[in-house]
Amino acid sequence: MGESAKPRLVGFNHVALEVGDIEEALAFYGRLFTFDLRGKSDAMAFIDLGDQFIALQKGRRQPSDEGRHFGLVVDDKEAARRAIEAAGVALIDGPFLDFRDPWGNRIEIVGYDNIQFTKAPNVLRGMGLTHLVKNDSAKKELAAKGMAAEPA
Template sequence: MPMHKARALGINHVALEVGDVDAALDFYGQIVDFNLRGRHEGMAFIDLGDQFIALMKKRTHTQEPDKQRHFGLVVDDKNKVKKTLETLNIETVPGEFLDFIDPWGNRVQIVQYSELQFTKAPHILRGMGFKQLDKSDEAIQALAKKGMAPE
């Protein structure tokens, strides 16, 4: 008899270890505009609509940063982030992507919403203050191949 498994549907949140939650909120607040979802004992939650980033005070040194481990932060305008990083003298990681390392060793890859298969539902976008965010032809084609083309 075949075994049935739960199907992965997405990512609810990403948790990042930081040395100081307030400093991390200040750091990320210089780079992107965000709403604070809430705070709780050594944690802060950056709202991403139906998802969030948890900034958690690092209790003990657990793992050294490596060159590949990262998370992709989707933004509406990647070029604005690039200019902001340049203005703040935050060094980017050489390569084809827009990556940087935060002060606590977390590697962040900035990704343009219009270029990805990742899609926010219209009601989530409205709740985040967007009327619409367009997708590139390539992203729409990739979604269409999966039967997920926007209407």
């Protein structure tokens, strides 16, 4: 790499969220989603997302997030909506499926079928999610970038 060359961003390894208590955070997110725990200590927990993860870190100090958020990809957005509502978690008004966790972290739920983000086939297989497919809109967006899926 030359002196003026810069590295290219290629993705996220993880997102870290500050929470008040690790056990409470795992119980809260466990009411909303099915997930595997990658590891845990008194101060951290790691929710597995296949080749990525969410790091829950004890020690939230800042106020609730308004615009700052991250999009959490799920296999079934409507099932997520039902689980969030069943848990009594308030949805944020607007065009998206957003909520705040008890520590003020704002999360937007997005369906895997409707976005460009794509897990590699081997990762989907390892997660038991080989049935997931993209909708036509997402396929067109990917094709426009030269990222169309290879035929099976």
